[in-house]
Amino acid sequence: MADATENFFEELSHRGHEPLLEKATGTVRFDLVNGKRSERWLVEIEKGDIAVSRKQASADLVIRSDKALFDRVATGRENAFAALLRGEVDAEGKVQLMMQFQRLFPGPPRRRSR
Amino acid sequence: MSDGLVKILDGNTFVVSDERGDIEASLTDPTGLFSFDTRFLSRWVLTVDGQRLNPLSVDDLQYFETRFFLVPGTGTVYVDSKLSVIRQRAVGDGFHEELTILNHDEGPVNLTVRVEAGCDFADLFEVKDALKKKGSYSTKVEKKRLTLGYHRKTFGRETVISASEPAKVDANGLTFTVRIKPHGEWTTDLDVVTAVGAGRRYVRPKYERGEKRARPSMDVDLDRWLRDAPKLESDSEQLRHTYHRSLVDLAALRFSPPIAGGKSLPAAGLPWFMTMFGRDSIFTSLQALPFAPKLAATTISTLGDWQGTRSDDFRDEDPGRILHELRYGEMTAFEERPHSPYYGCADATPLYVVLLDEYERWTGDRHLVREYEQEARAALNWIDEYADLMSNGYIWYERRNEKTGLENQCWKDSWDSISYRDGRLPGFPRATCELQGYAYDAKVRGARLARDIWKDDDLADRLEQQAADLKRRFNRDYWVEGGGYFALALDTEGKQVDALSSNNGHLLWSGIVDKSKAKAVAGHLLGPRLFSGWGVRTLAEGEGRYNPIGYHVGTVWPFDNSFIAWGLRRYGFKEEAARIASGILDAAAFFEGRLPEAFGGYDRPVTKYPVQYPTACSPQAWSTGAPLLLLRTMLGLEPHGDHLIVDPALPSDIGRLELLDIPGRWGRIDAFGRGLMELGKPKGSRRRSR
Numbered sequence: 001m002a003d004a005t006e007n008f009f010e011e012l013s014h015r016g017h018e019p020l021l022e023k024a025t026g027t028v029r030f031d032l033v034n035g036k037r038s039e040r041w042l043v044e045i046e047k048g049d050i051a052v053s054r055k056q057a058s059a060d061l062v063i064r065s066d067k068a069l070f071d072r073v074a075t076g077r078e079n080a081f082a083a084l085l086r087g088e089v090d091a092e093g094k095v096q097l098m099m100q101f102q103r104l105f106p107g108p109p110r111r112r113s114r
Numbered sequence: 115m116s117d118g119l120v121k122i123l124d125g126n127t128f129v130v131s132d133e134r135g136d137i138e139a140s141l142t143d144p145t146g147l148f149s150f151d152t153r154f155l156s157r158w159v160l161t162v163d164g165q166r167l168n169p170l171s172v173d174d175l176q177y178f179e180t181r182f183f184l185v186p187g188t189g190t191v192y193v194d195s196k197l198s199v200i201r202q203r204a205v206g207d208g209f210h211e212e213l214t215i216l217n218h219d220e221g222p223v224n225l226t227v228r229v230e231a232g233c234d235f236a237d238l239f240e241v242k243d244a245l246k247k248k249g250s251y252s253t254k255v256e257k258k259r260l261t262l263g264y265h266r267k268t269f270g271r272e273t274v275i276s277a278s279e280p281a282k283v284d285a286n287g288l289t290f291t292v293r294i295k296p297h298g299e300w301t302t303d304l305d306v307v308t309a310v311g312a313g314r315r316y317v318r319p320k321y322e323r324g325e326k327r328a329r330p331s332m333d334v335d336l337d338r339w340l341r342d343a344p345k346l347e348s349d350s351e352q353l354r355h356t357y358h359r360s361l362v363d364l365a366a367l368r369f370s371p372p373i374a375g376g377k378s379l380p381a382a383g384l385p386w387f388m389t390m391f392g393r394d395s396i397f398t399s400l401q402a403l404p405f406a407p408k409l410a411a412t413t414i415s416t417l418g419d420w421q422g423t424r425s426d427d428f429r430d431e432d433p434g435r436i437l438h439e440l441r442y443g444e445m446t447a448f449e450e451r452p453h454s455p456y457y458g459c460a461d462a463t464p465l466y467v468v469l470l471d472e473y474e475r476w477t478g479d480r481h482l483v484r485e486y487e488q489e490a491r492a493a494l495n496w497i498d499e500y501a502d503l504m505s506n507g508y509i510w511y512e513r514r515n516e517k518t519g520l521e522n523q524c525w526k527d528s529w530d531s532i533s534y535r536d537g538r539l540p541g542f543p544r545a546t547c548e549l550q551g552y553a554y555d556a557k558v559r560g561a562r563l564a565r566d567i568w569k570d571d572d573l574a575d576r577l578e579q580q581a582a583d584l585k586r587r588f589n590r591d592y593w594v595e596g597g598g599y600f601a602l603a604l605d606t607e608g609k610q611v612d613a614l615s616s617n618n619g620h621l622l623w624s625g626i627v628d629k630s631k632a633k634a635v636a637g638h639l640l641g642p643r644l645f646s647g648w649g650v651r652t653l654a655e656g657e658g659r660y661n662p663i664g665y666h667v668g669t670v671w672p673f674d675n676s677f678i679a680w681g682l683r684r685y686g687f688k689e690e691a692a693r694i695a696s697g698i699l700d701a702a703a704f705f706e707g708r709l710p711e712a713f714g715g716y717d718r719p720v721t722k723y724p725v726q727y728p729t730a731c732s733p734q735a736w737s738t739g740a741p742l743l744l745l746r747t748m749l750g751l752e753p754h755g756d757h758l759i760v761d762p763a764l765p766s767d768i769g770r771l772e773l774l775d776i777p778g779r780w781g782r783i784d785a786f787g788r789g790l791m792e793l794g795k796p797k798g799s800r801r802r803s804r
Contacts, residue, residue: 019488020423076424082454085447087268099419107424107431 005032005067008074009041012104013052022048024100029059034067043101061093061101076106126150126381126389127308129209133169135182135201136160141234144241147209147273147306151389151443153241154208154273154308157232160201162186162215162225167199176336177366179204197223208273208307215301217294225294229304230287235264235271237443239451249444253285260288269447271310278303339365343405344776346745349769352703359707360741363733364402368409380409380735390440390455392417392462393525394735396469401676401739403476404746404776410473411482417466418489422457422496427514430458430523434496436466438520452515460501460511460523460549463493464556471559474567475753478779483567494560494577497553503543504606507587509553512543524549525674526617526652530659531666532603535612537658540605547600548617550588551624557581558625589628598634600627614638614654616671619678622685632685639678640690647718648697649675655715662715669712669727672698673736676743683747688763692791695744696765702741709737749773749785756780762787 012018030041042059044051065073069088072078080102083089091098127149131137139145139156147155160167167184174180181202185195196219202212217223234247249266259276260283279302281288294300339361346357368378380402382394395417399410422435429452430438441453452458467490474483483490503510513519522531524546532546533539557577565574592600594612600621601610618635621627627635638644643654649670653660661668675698682691701724702709711734714725749771750761756779764771768789775782 022488023419023485079426079429079449079454082447082449085269085442085454087270087447096419103421103423105424107426108428110425110427 004071004074005039005041009043009052012043012050016050017048018050018104019048020103021045021050021100024048024097026060026094026097027057028061028063028097028101029057030070031062031064032067032070033064039067045097045101059093061091061095061097063098064090064092073105076108080105127205127207127209129155129203129205131158133172133182134160134167134184135180135203135211136166139234141236142241146236147205147308148238149208149308150310151238151441151446152271152308153236153238154233154271155231155306156234156236157230158306159230160184160199160213161228161230162197162199164226164228177362178206197225208305211304211306213302213304214299215292215294216299217297220296222296222298223294225292225300227290227292228287231260231262231273231275231306232286233262233264233273235444237445238441239443239445248448255283255285257283259283260285266444266448269444271308271444274305274307274309276305276307336362336365339406342777345772345774347770347772347774350767350771352707353699353768353771356699356702356707356741357745360738361405363708363738364398364406364409364735364742367398367733367735367738378409378412380413380739382735389442390416390420390437392436392438393459393465396436396462396465397673397677398735398739400469400472401673401736401743401746403472404751404778405742407473407477407777410469411477411479414466414470414473414482414486417462418486420455421489421492426457428452429454429456430514430519432457432496432500434463434492434494434500436462436493438462438523450518452518456519458511458513458515458520458523459527460509460546461525461552463496463501464509464549464552466490466493467556467560467563468552471563474563476778478756480567483563487563487568490560490563491573494556497556498580501549501553504545506608507584508545508604509549510543510545511549526666528665528667530664531652532611533613533653533657533659533667535614535657540603540611543606544603544611546603546617547588547592548620548624550584550592551621551626554581554584554588554626555624557584585626585628588626589631593631598631599638600631600635613657613659614643615657616644616650616652616674616678619650619674619681622681623677624681625684627685629685632687636682636685636687636690639682640693645694646670646697646715648701648713648724649694650678651715652712660715663725663727665712665727668715670701670715670724671712671737672701672709672740673711673734676740676747679744679747683750683763688750689791691747692763692765695748696767698740698744705732707741708733709740710734711737745771745773749787751776751785753778758783758785760785760787763791764789766790766792 024045025047026045028043032039040054042053042055042057073080084091129147130145137145137155137158146153165186168187170183170185172182184199186197198216200214204210249264252263254261262273264271277288279290281290292300343361346354348354367380380395380398381389382391395413399413402409417436420437422431423433425432435457437455437457438459439453440455445451446453470483470490501509503512511523520527521529532544558581561574561577564570594601594610599614599618602613602615602617603611605611619639639650643656644650651668651670653667659667675694679691679694704723710726710732712727748764750763752759758778758780764787766789771787774784
């Protein structure tokens, strides 16, 4: 099975522009811990224009989480805001960016549709 | 206060104590220090030499500050004490208490002063529903500090209690051994700081121990808030008082969620609802527009930023849907409740567009309308794509979260609020009437925004056509022939849920009512079955489920009435609007200017005073906003281009009424009116602008 986190960020990178982020400008870094390894993704947002990289850089907002948890967030199996309230996801910096970015996560897999 | 509880608050942090300043909460009892939907202190009891204290008086200095004057000893009628105790408490991110003991004796005294502290870290939902905790507690005793903690997996909350004077700290509190000189005094600062765990780190409190005031800036802030609002001059002292009370309470109910970047919007009410509610924030922002338009701007941006983007059955979320309620507590965190956020409401989404348009009409802030174009379009799209569950051109609601979602997703959200005349309840989905009115208004106003600001004539044409079609169908399908009013809802078979209700007033407000039907509707609203003498009942007397103290089936809601009055004015019923305004403002006098959420629907001559609904929240934002909207209604304030039309229609007992410096796209304008309205003889109006 392909890596859900990688899929999420690659898909985001291909989009290049995301209307839901048109009011957002800033950088978000995701530090995802996988055992002893830590994987980083940097998302640079400029009024909806998006650039995704693996650069090591400081950011306006740093999100820290377990890699496995983020895989579930990236596929809609876990809700990012509830995880933040539980303390499973940690957000440091410009919290508003977190609220704007969470709109991009998919909803849970549908059992029925209308 | 009427319930014997003293409440102070700052944003979503608040303290509810008894008149001694003590907190002794049980699981089901709403006293304590609360922040972010969690109780951070459930026990806070002061004793001097083992004795509880007796309250002499309580000064509500400001909404965020109280002073308790106490003497030792309880249970006696006669108080003769050589000691006085003063607790001055200010709420911030936690609270700060200055404890002072005065010795009035000619000799020195040696005292043992103890503050008992404890915490159950209950989620507000647990307090409401009396549920048991699933995590574990901890206590840390240090030299000058007691830390109470609660942890469940990665979820952590702590309360840190400290004192400025030397104290012996144990797991249950702090003890001070005090000697006070003749006619001397002793004082200590006590700080209670709430800490929200974010993984391993804790968010640092906003004030440190030792400051005189928790938030010295709050005073300044309140002064500025009052200065920015229009000034009210009137012969009616009661009206002046109610206006001042409303402004101060509205200031208290402001709330700055992290996402709003330090700006604030109205939370719903104390104590249960110090959080973001889509519907309540929108209604309150509408009420406050002529007085504090910035609230609307924050409501628009914050609710827009949280707008639904995906389909999520647990949260009843759809793309474009405006949230119902956001919570931060443990049960939300662990998804035992869906409020992260919960989207199950059917009215906030069309009302979002209504607010955006009304905001621009008052302020001329086209920038915000452009900035939130995408969200407004998504909201308009939600009405057609996601809310029309029966595919027949109406808004319907039915929860997808069948365990913890809301059954009734309209403002009357209790289980029995929607009924037929004979008392039967319809099945789901339901299409309540006011939702169709809001949808109509959203389309009409959306069309204006599309044409004037977004420069999209196609969308404007389409919305106008849809609105006209909706109005035509609605006046056919919901009109109760022979009754002369609109049905409360349609059921799934297309039959009318035919009870007579206050919702008819919201229909006038929305503009969906055919002119030819408006007179009959107004007649019902002011008729004996709906009008109690204080205001319009939620459900008419004589209906199967009518109960004068039933939450949505007979009580009178000040917020509801303020919109009904606005609706009556919209259709030219000035006198009827003034009668409602007069009744509700008279009622406010019985609550010291602070209208409760609801009061009993008894006939005014029967009880002589309005009977408060038992568990109503107070202050509550949209009740606080009601006098403001009633003032707007009575003065007939209506923006028209860059002008403000003033067309007063006031009851005579108000006398002279002046509202000075009304902010808007015109700069500042004064409105004047004189109460000339008696027994249906409206006359007299003038206006002046500068």
